[in-house]
Amino acid sequence: MRVDVRKTYKLFIGGQFPRSESGRSYELLDAKGNFLANPALASRKDLRDAVVAARGVAEKWASASAFNRSQILYRVAEVMEGRREQFVSEVMAQEGVTKAQATKQVDAAIDLWVWYAGWCDKVPTIFGSTNPVSGSFYNFTTPEPVGVVAVFIDDNSSLLDIVHGVAPVLAGGNVVIAIANEEYPLCAITLSEVIATSDVPGGVVNVLTGRTEELAPWVASHMDIDGVDGSGVEPAAYETLKRDGADNLKRIYSFKAEGSPQRIISFMENKTVWHPIGI
Amino acid sequence: MKFEYAPAPESTAIVDIQSEYNLFIDGKFVPSKGGKRFETINPANEKVLSRVTQATSADVDRAVKAATEAHRKTWSKLTGAQRGKYLFRIARILQERAREFAVLESMDNGKPIRETRDTDIPLAAAHFFYHAGWADKLDYAGLGKNPKPHGVVGQIIPWNFPMLMLAWKVAPALATGNTVVLKPAETTPLTALLFAEVCQQADLPKGVVNILTGDGSTGAAIVNHPGINKIAFTGSTEVGKIIAKSVASSKKALTLELGGKGANIIFEDAPIDETVEGIINGIFFNQGHVCCAGSRLLVQENIKDELLEKLKRRMSLIRVGDPLDKNTDLGAINSQAQLMKIRELAESGDAEGAQRWSPQCELPEKGFWFPPTFFTGVSQAHRIAREEIFGPVLSVITFRTPSEAIEKANNTPYGLSAGIWTDKGSRILWSAQQLKAGVIWANTFNKFDPASPFGGYKESGWGREGGRHGLSAYLKGDFS
Numbered sequence: 001m002r003v004d005v006r007k008t009y010k011l012f013i014g015g016q017f018p019r020s021e022s023g024r025s026y027e028l029l030d031a032k033g034n035f036l037a038n039p040a041l042a043s044r045k046d047l048r049d050a051v052v053a054a055r056g057v058a059e060k061w062a063s064a065s066a067f068n069r070s071q072i073l074y075r076v077a078e079v080m081e082g083r084r085e086q087f088v089s090e091v092m093a094q095e096g097v098t099k100a101q102a103t104k105q106v107d108a109a110i111d112l113w114v115w116y117a118g119w120c121d122k123v124p125t126i127f128g129s130t131n132p133v134s135g136s137f138y139n140f141t142t143p144e145p146v147g148v149v150a151v152f153i154d155d156n157s158s159l160l161d162i163v164h165g166v167a168p169v170l171a172g173g174n175v176v177i178a179i180a181n182e183e184y185p186l187c188a189i190t191l192s193e194v195i196a197t198s199d200v201p202g203g204v205v206n207v208l209t210g211r212t213e214e215l216a217p218w219v220a221s222h223m224d225i226d227g228v229d230g231s232g233v234e235p236a237a238y239e240t241l242k243r244d245g246a247d248n249l250k251r252i253y254s255f256k257a258e259g260s261p262q263r264i265i266s267f268m269e270n271k272t273v274w275h276p277i278g279i
Numbered sequence: 280m281k282f283e284y285a286p287a288p289e290s291t292a293i294v295d296i297q298s299e300y301n302l303f304i305d306g307k308f309v310p311s312k313g314g315k316r317f318e319t320i321n322p323a324n325e326k327v328l329s330r331v332t333q334a335t336s337a338d339v340d341r342a343v344k345a346a347t348e349a350h351r352k353t354w355s356k357l358t359g360a361q362r363g364k365y366l367f368r369i370a371r372i373l374q375e376r377a378r379e380f381a382v383l384e385s386m387d388n389g390k391p392i393r394e395t396r397d398t399d400i401p402l403a404a405a406h407f408f409y410h411a412g413w414a415d416k417l418d419y420a421g422l423g424k425n426p427k428p429h430g431v432v433g434q435i436i437p438w439n440f441p442m443l444m445l446a447w448k449v450a451p452a453l454a455t456g457n458t459v460v461l462k463p464a465e466t467t468p469l470t471a472l473l474f475a476e477v478c479q480q481a482d483l484p485k486g487v488v489n490i491l492t493g494d495g496s497t498g499a500a501i502v503n504h505p506g507i508n509k510i511a512f513t514g515s516t517e518v519g520k521i522i523a524k525s526v527a528s529s530k531k532a533l534t535l536e537l538g539g540k541g542a543n544i545i546f547e548d549a550p551i552d553e554t555v556e557g558i559i560n561g562i563f564f565n566q567g568h569v570c571c572a573g574s575r576l577l578v579q580e581n582i583k584d585e586l587l588e589k590l591k592r593r594m595s596l597i598r599v600g601d602p603l604d605k606n607t608d609l610g611a612i613n614s615q616a617q618l619m620k621i622r623e624l625a626e627s628g629d630a631e632g633a634q635r636w637s638p639q640c641e642l643p644e645k646g647f648w649f650p651p652t653f654f655t656g657v658s659q660a661h662r663i664a665r666e667e668i669f670g671p672v673l674s675v676i677t678f679r680t681p682s683e684a685i686e687k688a689n690n691t692p693y694g695l696s697a698g699i700w701t702d703k704g705s706r707i708l709w710s711a712q713q714l715k716a717g718v719i720w721a722n723t724f725n726k727f728d729p730a731s732p733f734g735g736y737k738e739s740g741w742g743r744e745g746g747r748h749g750l751s752a753y754l755k756g757d758f759s
Binding site: 127131134137141239242247251270271 | 405421516519520523524527528535537692694707711712716717718719720721722723726728730731732733734736737738740741743746747748
């Protein structure tokens with residue numbers, strides 16, 4: 001018989017897979033209560049490292065052409081497709097669902113990447129405008145990414161929710177720090193391996209596993225985070241997140257578990273430019 | 280060269296200011312429950328104009344009840360087309376009574392009649408006219424079919440453009456089917472109270488617009504009232520953050536238009552005479568009481584001396600004085616408190632080693648005045664380069680390369696406005712792309728229009744006002 005080579009689930013920061021600087025991990029059990037893995041338990045310092053990595057590449061990602069971002073998001077779907085079996089087995093192990101149910105979720109997750117890939121170069125057309133101002137001026141409005149967005153992944157599903165959180169924020173040209181759901185960290189890390197091999201520049205997506213309640217206050221008070229998707233934060237903690245996040249007026253939202261361009265434009269700012277018309 | 284002008288004062292006969300004002304609740308002017316009165320003065324001569332009411336939390340409660348009833352019984356029952364016609368009526372009445380509003384605004388605020396007459400009031404009427412047309416087209420607002428209003432909206436507006444800010448807030452709220460509880464600024468309540476009369480003249484259903492005068496405590500009572508579904512605030516970043524924290528544990532929607540420290544970037548190839556006019560307009564429009572003012576002048580080093588010489592000559596021609604004089608360019612500072620704040624910040628500029636320059640100009644003895652001023656030798660660490668002065672004070676900073684200009688321009692927690700002056704089209708678009716600001720004026724400055732979204736990045740606020748983007752803040756869709 002052959003002994004399995006088991007996988008170590010680490011963090012994903014700046015394109016690398018480090019362990020938590022704190023040296024901590026937590027024991028993750030499967031749906032039946034058996035040992036599954038020891039994912040890293042990310043610390044405040046890991047969050048700060050992730051913000052530095054994200055900020056460092058924010059301009060590069062924001063200034064990539066929408067067409068280029070679109071192709072890269074589609075590339076994520078392609079690479080994910082090749083890893084379907086791995087995602088199916090992780091979803092089954094974490095959620096205790098049948099293979100058919102897990103497969104359905106994995107398919108939906110891949111298709112959601114494709115859907116958001118197509119949004120990248122439509123957003124400015126649909127949500128921007130040319131404005132008929134009085135006087136001799138050309139005036140137009142375009143949405144632009146806010147910058148660094150932290151995404152707390154919800155717990156409706158072990159894989160699909162991660163794509164719900166991460167893909168639209170990337171589509172809008174933002175860089176992401178995803179905080180995996182404590183119960184469902186495996187697909188988040190496996191997805192980061194997909195992202196690492198899909199032409200997404202290092203640092204554009206960072207994934208932390210650990211405890212939401214521990215990391216949420218540090219996210220809220222970090223002055224170099226511009227937006228937060230708090231979908232995966234409990235209601236009481238979400239109020240605290242909004243209150244503390246007001247210190248630098250972070251854009252903080254939570255969303256239903258469905259695909260929507262609202263998720264993209266929530267983390268975009270509208271810029272309006274005026275120029276005189278004349279000879 | 281000195282020009283002598285004969286005074287050309289606008290007559291105040293057109294306005295009829297009452298000695299005291301009550302609150303406007305449920306379509307009527309009613310006395311407060313327990314509120315005291317406070318004076319509103321003309322900042323140009325310190326004369327008392329009227330005594331208005333300090334609305335209490337009991338008054339806020341009454342106003343919210345009236346707005347809630349009006350939303351339930353009348354305003355939400357009207358079709359968009361009918362609602363829109365009330366906005367058209369209001370727009371027309373504002374046009375008909377434009378001069379009266381302009382004079383009153385000038386008296387209560389201190390800004391020149393030239394600006395209230397040509398900018399504030401026409402734009403306020405235009406905002407109602409623009410939004411009137413939206414009322415029956417909300418399916419096209421970008422939130423999916425049949426978007427819904429929030430319900431009762433609490434609106435708190437500042438003193439720098441009292442009537443225009445009222446229009447920015449009230450017009451989209453009504454067009455989208457919300458009802459309103461609005462608080463004008465403590466020092467500039469009179470045009471809002473005159474607007475209440477306009478609502479009566481338009482036969483706007485009672486309770487759709489309620490106007491409560493008062494100070495910050497009235498504002499706090501509005502922000503914290505559980506019957507209000509959305510807050511829209513324009514004012515300082517400091518207060519904006521307090522409001523954001525206050526509503527964090529509620530379901531209230533919130534939009535914020537806050538402070539700024541706009542960079543006006545002058546590249547070496549800028550058309551210099553037009554640029555000088557743009558700089559003047561950018562910082563001395565409305566006494567510099569403008570959140571999007573171009574208060575940091577970033578000038579390319581090799582043209583600094585030439586530009587400043589021309590700027591000095593142009594500043595020497597600015598006429599400071601009686602706001603009601605049609606020749607006046609720079610009026611009175613809105614309040615004693617604001618004057619003290621401007622003086623304190625300007626003194627910090629002296630103390631930190633920057634060099635102050637103002638033209639010779641005689642300031643009236645009574646009232647609150649500050650001459651047009653710029654500082655050179657300003658470093659980015661100086662308070663006058665970082666803090667919003669909200670007065671006619673310009674900080675001059677130099678740069679050598681375009682990327683240095685952008686880096687300096689973006690080096691602020693604010694992100695409301697920026698200006699770009701250059702003859703080169705590709706440089707305009709490149710700069711506009713790099714600047715982290717919600718409104719970019721290229722080869723122009725301080726232009727506003729109801730169709731043009733206005734609002735800030737970063738700590739300059741949440742959301743936009745004007746255009747489709749501004750409208751959507753007053754709606755809930757499938758999509759939100």
